[in-house]
Amino acid sequence: MDSASPTGLDLEKLTRWLAAERPGMVAGELSATLIQGGKSNLTYELTDGTQQWIVRRPPLGTIMATAHDMRREYTMADALGGTDVPVAKMFAYCGDKDVIGAEFYIMERIDGVPYRYADELRLLGEERTRAISTELVRTLAKLHAVDPATVGLSDFGRPEGFLARQVKRWKTQLDASFTRELPGAEELYExxxxxxxxxxxxxxxxxxxxxxxxxMGSDDMPAAVIDWEMATLGDPLLDLALMLTYQRRAKIVADRDTTDPATYDVTLAPGYLSQEEIMDLYEQESGRSLDGFGFHLGLACFKLAGISEGVRYRHINRQTVGEGFEDSGNTVPLLLELGLESMKEYK
Known part of the structure; x- marks a missing residue:
């Protein structure tokens, strides 16, 4: 492999594939930098010295291959290109694993900021922070308003039985990632x-x-929704529940002074919409009722526990790329506890 190639991306083979499949797309020698890796799909910034793109591929090791389906991610983002949901332009998909060792796709590089930390929003002030979190909820409602059939996605998933399959799926993930006893996991599952x-x-x-x-663009409006690796057709309320679970986990981590590399505290920034404000706004924007939302919150906690435990498992088995995974999975017991509480709190 070319010595200039980052881990997981063979630039020599990629160059040959692009020359055959997308002639004229690349104008010079390719170079790439890994900008995100290990926890989920690997993301690289690719350039020929003039143009820039983003390349996405699965992690080097995975418990559940369907959670890292590049065709799924590419197809969904490509289909939404003609809607009012902001997405990056898709350029090429490759399902031949012989090219770089895994399937991958190439998309437009978007100028925008993926805010992760409260300090980033504190610099903007409470008013802008409130506006950003408000537009986040509105964007989610816009996504959930898209009719899958009108964008060619009617066969993209199986909405019937979606929630039951999700419960089973994340139980399977937890079982496949087993390295320790997790009190509350079986109770929440049942x-x-x-x-x-x-x-x-x-x-x-x-x-x-x-x-x-x-x-988020410089105008504090969403420039592109990214990371569609787990996109499907099903109950949209699980998206809202998971977004709120990230928010609730961040508060618990701060309150209990624990650590987890996957926990970002951006939702704790002054001005960021509260959980109740988010739920109220989503109901208004989407027209959907949140009756029985406790189940969705419980499932979101169970899902996030499964994802986090999978990262921990990959780290233990040396399948992650990069640093900072030593504390992976620290919040899994907290998530299981939160899931049980959520099912009682929101009936």
């Missing part, structure tokens, strides 16, 4: 199984909607 709604809403689900998965 309560979720018993409480799966017989009827639920249907629409596009991003799968990991939060502020740092939305690049």
């Amino acid at each position: 309560k979720l199984v018993a409480a799966v709604p017989s009827v639920s809403a249907s629409g596009i689900v991003h799968g990991d909607f939060r502020l740092d998965n939305v690049l």
